[in-house]
Amino acid sequence: MADIKVAIIGGSGIYKLDAIKVKNQVKVTTPFGSPSADIMECEVDGNSFYFLPRHGHGHHFTPSEVNYRANIFALKKLGVNTIVSISAVGSLQEEYAPKHFVLVDQFIDWTKGLRKRTFFDEGIVGHVSTANPVELSLQKRLYDACQRAGVTSHLGGSYICIEGPQFSTRAESKIYRGFGAAVIGMTNVPEAFLAKEAGMAYSTVAMVTDYDCWKEEHCTVQEIMDVMKSNYISAQKFVKEAIPDLVKNPVKFVPENEYAVMTDASLHKPHHKEILEVVLKK
Numbered sequence: 001m002a003d004i005k006v007a008i009i010g011g012s013g014i015y016k017l018d019a020i021k022v023k024n025q026v027k028v029t030t031p032f033g034s035p036s037a038d039i040m041e042c043e044v045d046g047n048s049f050y051f052l053p054r055h056g057h058g059h060h061f062t063p064s065e066v067n068y069r070a071n072i073f074a075l076k077k078l079g080v081n082t083i084v085s086i087s088a089v090g091s092l093q094e095e096y097a098p099k100h101f102v103l104v105d106q107f108i109d110w111t112k113g114l115r116k117r118t119f120f121d122e123g124i125v126g127h128v129s130t131a132n133p134v135e136l137s138l139q140k141r142l143y144d145a146c147q148r149a150g151v152t153s154h155l156g157g158s159y160i161c162i163e164g165p166q167f168s169t170r171a172e173s174k175i176y177r178g179f180g181a182a183v184i185g186m187t188n189v190p191e192a193f194l195a196k197e198a199g200m201a202y203s204t205v206a207m208v209t210d211y212d213c214w215k216e217e218h219c220t221v222q223e224i225m226d227v228m229k230s231n232y233i234s235a236q237k238f239v240k241e242a243i244p245d246l247v248k249n250p251v252k253f254v255p256e257n258e259y260a261v262m263t264d265a266s267l268h269k270p271h272h273k274e275i276l277e278v279v280l281k282k
């Protein structure tokens with residue numbers, strides 16, 4: 001198996017990366033079902049990384065339907081320890097304009113509890129801290145890559161995750177602004193929290209596609225798609241800067257899942273074995 005430590009999870013509008021060579025496609029099985037797609041082994045300037053389209057090829061999983069557990073588990077099983085998430089977001093503050101990138105560092109979970117959100121359940125009880133859901137050294141490296149790519153970008157900000165797939169009402173949008181959130185999306189929870197449970201470094205590049213409806217009359221997919229085309233070009237430039245750096249100088253971080261599991265080992269069932277082996281692997 002290739003020794004690849006870095007993966008990109010591509011969100012809306014980022015289903016593949018033109019000009020980046022796909023070398024192989026890997027089918028990975030997990031105890032949680034299939035990931036969104038076969039995982040692509042890609043290369044930029046001789047530096048290998050994995051790529052996974054979050055919503056599947058052709059965008060057929062809604063934010064609520066994405067199998068986040070299978071996606072994170074599959075990447076960890078392949079040996080990945082560093083995840084770069086690329087996500088489309090709406091802006092909740094004037095300063096984050098469409099086409100800007102925001103290197104978020106906090107998440108507010110406003111989903112409705114419908115998503116499978118933990119590896120630690122059904123007989124395994126475990127708890128991890130989400131005080132720092134983003135690996136800050138990775139976030140800074142990604143911010144620097146955005147700068148080198150010439151993309152207007154912001155270091156820090158909170159991402160509020162709603163269930164979707166509908167966008168927010170104006171009343172909701174104003175409440176989220178009041179929370180101090182910078183941007184709004186529908187996917188990074190539970191994805192970021194599962195990466196934390198799996199002891200992986202995670203950081204999101206949030207690409208602003210629109211001002212949410214606190215400011216705009218409305219928000220349509222058509223308008224978002226237009227901005228997405230430009231964001232896609234910026235994302236490609238960003239990837240070409242970020243990947244060689246992350247491959248050549250791997251992010252150093254301390255996984256925070258070592259002491260997560262509380263359940264006595266005598267109670268672990270055979271099917272827990274693979275889950276714990278992969279999730280807790282250093």
Ligand SMILES: CSC[C@H]1O[C@H](OP(=O)(O)O)[C@H](O)[C@@H]1O
Nearest residue numbers: 011012054063087088185186187
């Ligand atoms: C029409 S864009 C809305 C869609 O895009 C974002 O997904 P992702 O994070 O995968 O880029 C947002 O959360 C919504 O799911």
Ligand SMILES: Nc1ncnc2[nH]cnc12
Nearest residue numbers: 088089090184185186212
């Ligand atoms: N305004 C918005 N609300 C939620 N998710 C989004 N993704 C892109 N724009 C969004």
